[in-house]
Amino acid sequence: xxxxxxxxxxxxxxxxxxxRIMGIVNxxxxxxxxxxxxxxxxxxxxxxxxLVAEGAHILDLGAESSRxxxxxxxxxxxxxxxxxxxxxxxxxxxxLSVDTVKPDVMxxxxxxxxxxxxxxxxxxxPGALELLAxxxxxxxxxxxxxMPQSMQQNPHxxxxxxxxxxxxxxxxxxxxxxxxxxxxxxxxxxxxxxxxIEHNLQLLHHLEALTTLGLPVLVGxxxxxxxxxxxxxxxxxxxxxxxxxxxxxIVRGARxxxxxxxxxTRDALAVFEAVENAQ
Numbered sequence: 001x002x003x004x005x006x007x008x009x010x011x012x013x014x015x016x017x018x019x020r021i022m023g024i025v026n027x028x029x030x031x032x033x034x035x036x037x038x039x040x041x042x043x044x045x046x047x048x049x050x051l052v053a054e055g056a057h058i059l060d061l062g063a064e065s066s067r068x069x070x071x072x073x074x075x076x077x078x079x080x081x082x083x084x085x086x087x088x089x090x091x092x093x094x095x096l097s098v099d100t101v102k103p104d105v106m107x108x109x110x111x112x113x114x115x116x117x118x119x120x121x122x123x124x125x126p127g128a129l130e131l132l133a134x135x136x137x138x139x140x141x142x143x144x145x146x147m148p149q150s151m152q153q154n155p156h157x158x159x160x161x162x163x164x165x166x167x168x169x170x171x172x173x174x175x176x177x178x179x180x181x182x183x184x185x186x187x188x189x190x191x192x193x194x195x196x197i198e199h200n201l202q203l204l205h206h207l208e209a210l211t212t213l214g215l216p217v218l219v220g221x222x223x224x225x226x227x228x229x230x231x232x233x234x235x236x237x238x239x240x241x242x243x244x245x246x247x248x249x250i251v252r253g254a255r256x257x258x259x260x261x262x263x264x265t266r267d268a269l270a271v272f273e274a275v276e277n278a279q
Contacts, residue, residue, distance in 0.1 A: 005017055006183055007138055007183065007184070007185075007186055007216055008136055008138060008181070008183045008184045009058070009095040009097075009115040009116045009137065009138035009184075010095060010113075010114065010115030010116065010135075010136055010137045010138065011095070011115055012094070012095040012115055014057065014058070014095065016216045016255045018255075018273065019250050019254070019255055019256070019257060019269055019272075019273075020057040020058060020255060020256050020257070021055060021056050021057050021058070021256075021257050021259060021262055021265050021266060021269070022056065022057070022058040022059070022060050022097065022218070022220075022256050022257065022258040022259065023048070023051030023052070023054070023056030023058070023059050023060065023259065023260075023262045024051075024060055024062070024222065024258060024259065024260050025044055025047060025048045025051070025059055025060065025061045025062070025085065025089075026062055027044060027061060027062060027063040027081045027082060027085060028062065028063060028064065028065040028081070041084035041085050041088065042088075044085045044088075045084075045085055045088035045089055048061075048085070048088075048089045048092060049089070049092060051262045052092050052093060052094055054262040054263040054266060055262055055263065055265075055266035056094060056262045057094055057095075058094055058095045058096075058097055058116070058256070059089060059092065059094060059095075059096050059097065060097040060098075060099050060118055060258060061082060061085060061086060061089075061096060061097065061098050061099065061114075062098070062099030062100070062118075063077075063078045063079075063081035063082040063099075063100070063105075064077075064078050064099075064100065064101075064102075066099075066120050066193070068192075068225075075102055075104045075105055078100065078102065078105050079104075079105055079108050082098065082100075082105070082108075082109060083108065083109075083112060086098065086109060086112050086113065086114060087112055087113070090112070090113040095115035095116055095138065096113065096114050096115050096116070097114070097115065097116035097117070097118045097138070097140070098114045098116070098117055098118065099118040099119075099120070100117065100118075100119065101119055101120060101121040101125055101128075102125065103125055103126070103127040103128045103131050106119075106128065106131055106132070107131055110131075110135060110137055114137065115137055115138060116137055116138035116139065116140065117132060117137055117138070117139050117140070118140040118142070118188075118218075119139070119140065119141065119142065120142045120144050120190065120193060121142075121144065122141040122142055122143070122144075122167075122168075122171040123139065123141065123171065123174070123175060124171075129174060129175060129178035129180070130178060132175070132178070132180055133178045133179035133180050136181075136184065137184065138184050138185075138186070139175065139180060139184055139185050139186070140185075140186050140187070140188055140218055141168060141171045141172065141175065141185065141186075141187050141188065142187075142188035142189075142190045142193065142218075143164045143167050143168055143188065143189055143190040143193065144190045144193035144194050145157075145193065145194025145195070146194045155194040155195055155196060155199065157199065160195065160199045160202050160203060161202060161203060161206045161209050162209075164189050164190070164203060164210070165209055165210055165213075168187045168189075168210065168213065169213065171187075172185060172187065172213060172215065182215070185215055186215055186216040186217065186218050186255075186256060187210060187213060187215050187216075187217055187218065188217070188218040188219070188220065188258075189203050189207070189210060189217070189219070191203065191204070191219065191220060191221050191224060191226065192220075192221075192224045192225060192226060197226050197229050197230075200221075200224075200226040201226070204219075204221075204245065204248060204249060204252070205252075206252075207219070207249055207252035207253055207254060208252050208253050210253070211252075211253035216255040216256055217249075217253055217254045217255055217256070218254070218255070218256040218257075218258060219246060219249040219254040219256070219257055219258065220257075220258035220259075221242055221245040221246060221249070222238075222242045222246075222257075222258060222259040222260045222261065223235040223236070223238045223239075223242060223260055224238075224242075227241040227242060227245060239261045239264055242259065242260075242261065242265075243261075243264055243265060243268045246259065246265060246268070247268055247272060250269070250272060257269075
């Protein structure tokens with residue numbers, strides 16, 4: 001079994017023995033959660049710094065929407081949105097992750113100081129594996145069935161937990177074969193990416209199945225539609241549901257929580273860790 005208790009993210013080493021919070025800095029104008037900062041670099045930088053002050057251990061910058069039905073943007077559009085904010089946050093004191101599927105954007109981001117690439121396409125784009133094999137940036141490999149434009153149109157699995165696990169095993173093997181060290185890798189089951197409500201619930205219920213790979217598991221359920229379906233609330237009102245879902249993920253072995261609501265997640269983790277560490 002692969003085991004990795006430390007995640008190497010560029011300039012940083014993150015201890016994975018305790019849960020970590022990844023704060024979202026959304027640089028699009030069409031986010032499902034309505035929190036996009038496109039064209040407002042100074043405000044986005046201030047937001048990122050606020051998330052660090054609230055307790056984020058990583059910041060995740062994304063300049064292309066991956067919500068269901070989202071349309072792709074050009075490399076130049078994505079870079080133009082991303083670079084000013086990345087450059088403004090490069091000395092913020094925590095690793096900077098860039099959420100992108102494009103090797104050209106990855107290359108530019110890494111040259112500008114990004115510490116991690118968070119790829120919903122799991123480095124399947126031509127040249128992505130070879131690019132990430134150079135250097136020491138962290139990599140998150142995510143499962144997605146289909147593409148954002150069509151992924152929620154009747155997703156189907158023979159057995160969602162096994163199918164997702166098999167995909168991630170294969171992508172980890174491909175990354176290692178390309179020369180990406182195992183201590184640079186984490187995995188994400190891709191909640192909401194080509195999954196029905198039932199698929200999402202099954203994945204969360206059986207999340208331990210993914211921890212058997214021995215890699216840090218990243219979970220991103222913050223404000224997602226499955227929480228809205230369960231509670232009847234709009235994205236901005238799903239904070240409590242997100243906290244509940246993420247604490248269930250931690251109990252089942254998740255080590256990185258990708259969230260909009262950092263302060264609330266930090267408080268929930270403080271209670272969780274205090275109880276777990278009580279004598």
